[in-house]
Amino acid sequence: MCNYKNRPIFDMKKKLQILIPILICFFVGFIGSRFQTDAISNWYPYLNKPDLTPPNIVFPIAWSILYIFMGVSVGLILNSNSRKKRYFVKIFLLQLFLNFTWSISFFYFQSPVAGLLNIVLLEIVIIYYALSVYPIRRTSSFLFVPYILWVSFASYLNFYILLYN
Template structure:
């Protein structure tokens, strides 16, 4: 159980870092792509996804217990890129840099799904909604790059 608290804490640190960079007047003035959801939807979706990310990381840790295992490396790297996106997009106001970040993030999420499948199908499955959401977020990010 102690190890789950560590994984949960790492995810909370990531979400806290991302939450320090919020949309503001700059974002409000951007032309948004079709299908941009209302702002209120992001909090419950990310809360759910962050819990799933922590649980998936903990599950594979329980199975591997090796920090250099490819699945653990993917998990840690995706967490870093997840945290960086808000800073790049909202903090630096650079949708283009954020787009590069989110595309690499999506690749790492897919790599986690691939590498975790033989270790734990549950962990792999927990990352599938995350991949879908980040894919959708990449569409939104690309749309902002192209429209502005």
């Protein structure tokens, strides 16, 4: 027998376990963007970039979508019954930290070398996360595929900038 009186509280907890990670991703992205502001106007425009470099407006749109996917992914893990969910959350937080520090290493320190090292580590961790959560929640894994593709593309951009500047 299902107790319907407690159901709204249970549903709210599940929703918050998805909403809060999304908000955390946006917050981390916002803080990271504060480290980019000066370099985006005074350094980045003068770099040699590949022809495939998207216009600047594409980046906040892409990251907004990715932050939603990332937050939902870990939120679904939090809502799972897996005994390893704390481990997966730690891996998620590690990738979020690496995501944040890429902005600092590449833009703030204006170092394509440090940025490349950082983004390669990020790529490894996000692939590991996606593969690790697959047996627990396939949707969580699939939600990381666009992120993996975007970071792969960003790695290419970072590597190009390193080579030609």
